[in-house]
Amino acid sequence: MQNSILMVRMKNKSKDKQDKVLSGFTSGEYKYGFTTDIETDRVPLGLSEDVIKTISLKKKEPEWLLEFRLKAYHYWLTMKMPNWAKLDIPTIDFQAISYYAAPRKNAPKSLDEVDPELLNTFNKLGIPLHEQGHLAGIAVDAVMDSTSIKTTYKDELAKLGIIFCSISEAVQEHPDLVKKYLGSVVPYTNNFFAALNCAVFTDGSFAYIPKGVRCPMELSTYFRINASGTGQFERTLIVADDDSYVSYLEGCTAPMRDENQLHAAIVEIVAHDRSEVKYSTVQNWYPGDKNGNGGIYNFVTKRALCKGVDSKVFWTQVETGSAITWKYPSCILRGDNSVGEFYSVAVTNNYQQADTGTKMIHIGKNTRSRIVSKGISAGHSQNSYRGLVKMSENADFARNFSQCDSLLLGDKCGAHTFPSIDVHNQTAIVEHEASTSKINEDQLFYCNQRGISTEDAVGLIVNGFAKEVFNKLPMEFAVEAQKLLQISLEGTVG
């Protein structure tokens, strides 16, 4: 493969080589930075109608989907990259990215046919593709670069009428459902990265929970970027029919590379009458090294439509990775009495930048939303909360409560809060609370004096700060998230 060209060039990447070598060593904390040596099938660099047609052809897509992609592509061409976030985003050369990279030996019928290298990769990541082991009882869809490798527990779920598969497979097997819902929550016109995703998305997960069914296990998708010089543009669609329930987990990692790689995903959730969807993310993309070289650019659009009455959607996210995070999981509360909640812990260290938050759009009557955002900044990082709470004219007696807390470690980092509130209904109630605190030397000394090391003290304080959000995560994830937080912040104090 000759494609190891820097996909995105940093504006001022003038570090000398020795520096780079050194920093490569010092950023050894990232556990998932290995690469898998595997043959990859790619399309040439750049984006054009031809590239989109090639992708669509490779995936044997129906005509309507190609049209959908091309419409989005032409719209995207008319758009500019958004610059309103508090992020310093180097110029991204969209013609220097390969928009499709898939492990060549794929399309296995059973696990025995999966390339052992791929199995190894996911084993190393702690993601079992065998339906047993320590995460048994969680159905996994494993996505590497542009394709889904394997979905577990599919048959067992099918007995209940639950569809859980890669979105490519869903396009083939359940075209009516996909056609009905794809783009219904996030239209391609929504934003620059959403339009790009609609044009080039390659894989992701699809879940459909039929009427009255409570999904008996956690569904999860594990995203892995492996190939260099590529981006990952995945697409997830979850539909919860009337009176159904599902809890969904998403995890992500990538190798350590000194190039920046683009990840621009869309997640759409549709919640019908009285259904409940919990969506949890532990985002651990490679954050770049200590000097800010490399790392994933994470531009993600996540949105849920609480379409039916009494429907509920809960977003929980722990964001520790990525060089840049731009992400606002949102809820459109259309059904009367629908509920949207957002719990977030965002950690930034070294030169990471995060601009994340949520939007709660209240349309139905008696709709309720709750936002709990915890930002932790260390090193030279910048961490922003950005949120919108909108009470539309018909949202009688709608209520929102928002709480945004920031914790600073050291004095070279920044925490920022940009809440906006837009109220068009007299009976709606909106509450907002915010706080900023700092871990100081006296607190650490106090812990030291009781026999607690500085590292453990930071862990105690940070976990205490983020507890409210961790409590919302499924058990296995909460433990993982706590450990992750500690690793992300290693060496930040003292």
Next chain:
Amino acid sequence: MLEIKDLHAVIGGKEILRGVNLSVKPGEVHAIMGPNGSGKSTLSAVLAGHPAYSVTGGTVTFNGKNLLELSPEERSREGLFLSFQYPVEIPGVSMVNFMRTAVNEHRKYKNLPQLSAAEFLKLMRDKKNIVELDSKLANRSVNEGFSGGEKKRNEIFQMAMLEPSLSILDETDSGLDIDALRIVANGVNKLKRPDSATILITHYQRLLDYIVPDVVHILYKGRIVKTAGKELALTLEEKGYDWIKQEVGE
């Protein structure tokens, strides 16, 4: 147990300790008194290893070890406890988590197994009674929203949990009303063991009515200028510090 020889320490370029000598044996209670700015709190901070101070001369031996070479957490695990004059608030960290981490770190250091949750909670319940802290304590954040008296009682509670060999109580009596003072002092007395020692740092005789010292030292301008029995504290109460100043020739 503790042997301080010619200890010098500076903060921000200013020399605060200027040759302190002190020897403490197991079972003893020492009181260190002195006017404001004499270096009393600096001495306790330096012994505990506060990073803001640097030691510029002298030696400190604690249970046979060179104390100055140990990190603050190692000093704690070796059995040195400081009751802070101003206990620090740590929002979001519950007392139970905080103490469990501390106790288990101490046990790990001594190659003892970690306490189970049940064992730990029982220990916490027992020790709480010593300073009459209420049972809601476990779930509250460390010192957050505690009254002045509660904070000091919480310090003694932590001392009870960690069972140190040397406890340094830095102005533990300041800001306490008479009832709280009695509770704190009773707690300290109950925790006395033949193999442990206590250093009381105080301005006032008042605390020494409850915790009777074996030796009283007067620290003045960074040196211990006078050492005597418990009657010295009474003399100070009566005469103030002026006569000391005259005695050292000022």
